[in-house]
Amino acid sequence: MLESLMTNPYAWAFLGACTIFSVVFGIWQWYKSKRKKELSCYKNSYTIVKGGKSLLPDLELKYKNEQIQELVITKYAIWNSGNEVLQRSDIVEIKPLQVSCTAENTRILDVKILQESDETNQFVIADVDKEHARIEFDYADPKDGIVIQIMHTGESQDIMVECKIKGGKKVKILNKDKKRKYNKFVENVMVIGLGIMFFIMLFFMLLTILVSIMSMGQKFWESLISVVGSGACVLTMGVTYYKLLKDVYYINIPSGLRKTIGNDEFYK
Structure with a gap:
């Protein structure tokens, strides 16, 4: 069953789509972090x-x-x-x-x-x-x-x-602004969607590791490449997901100013 799932073209197509999405989103985050004065x-x-x-x-x-x-x-x-x-x-x-x-x-x-x-x-x-x-x-x-x-x-x-x-x-x-309701809805959809994709990719990575261990003796290098490749995809998605969570929900006030401003709920 595991081997049939791992050779299923639809499963790999989904993984490929997730990878492409994470790469595109990573490029978008890189673009946002370009040199800026703010x-x-x-x-x-x-x-x-x-x-x-x-x-x-x-x-x-x-x-x-x-x-x-x-x-x-x-x-x-x-x-x-x-x-x-x-x-x-x-x-x-x-x-x-x-x-x-x-x-x-x-x-x-x-x-x-x-x-x-x-x-x-x-x-x-x-x-x-x-x-x-x-x-x-x-x-x-x-x-x-x-x-x-x-x-x-x-x-x-x-x-x-x-x-x-x-x-x-x-x-x-x-600070919170009523005008951001629409943008907030879009951001929430992105967080939920990317979160679902991340956990699905995590499941497939664990599945890949399990199948690779079972066939390690016969196809060592192919199994190793599969494990490394799936791990890299999940790591990329995880970092991207963490960055999105911080950008959407967390107000990154410098630590030296947090206590003086007098509020511990620094969330958007």
Whole structure:
């Protein structure tokens, strides 16, 4: 039965299709990982005062002698998520790295840096007004970044990080977004499909090893080639599947910034 299954052309055709798919997907992943300049950010917010009511009944807050009716603390982790060093000169002058208010009833009260992965990056809050807070730096290696804390009025969604990189893209926002539902569905289908193919290939590899062991004495080299070939296919598929899982579900915040941002659920 095992030998008949291993000589079944449909079984080998399926294995061939799986291999081709994994190779194509691997090429696509390689294309995605080509040289790129990119900044990513992830935020976490806490509402302290809402509608003039504080979480602590006896707490009264004033800013420059003005009673605070709304106060939100938003933390942003911002880091170099590309694979090239970012220099100060890589940032478009009229589109600097900055925190901005997107609503009329929102204003920035204070911004400070809580954590930086490398002091030599020289991240600084260069300029702050009610609507903007510009962030400057000397350079940032891949995975270098900072965590900033913004005290502001309004809602957390009314604060955003923006920037334009020469030869790159806008800041990549990694928090959950309702607009990603369609893309998320496609990504889930890809994960499930590739997972099924991976376990089927794993089954066929174990089957190949078993048949090869049984016929090892008669066709040693052919059996060895079959084992090595099937193992390579499964390894390729496994690595590809692991990479897909990380890309789809896992937010790769640098380890030095994770604790400061204050959330252990770093999943998309």
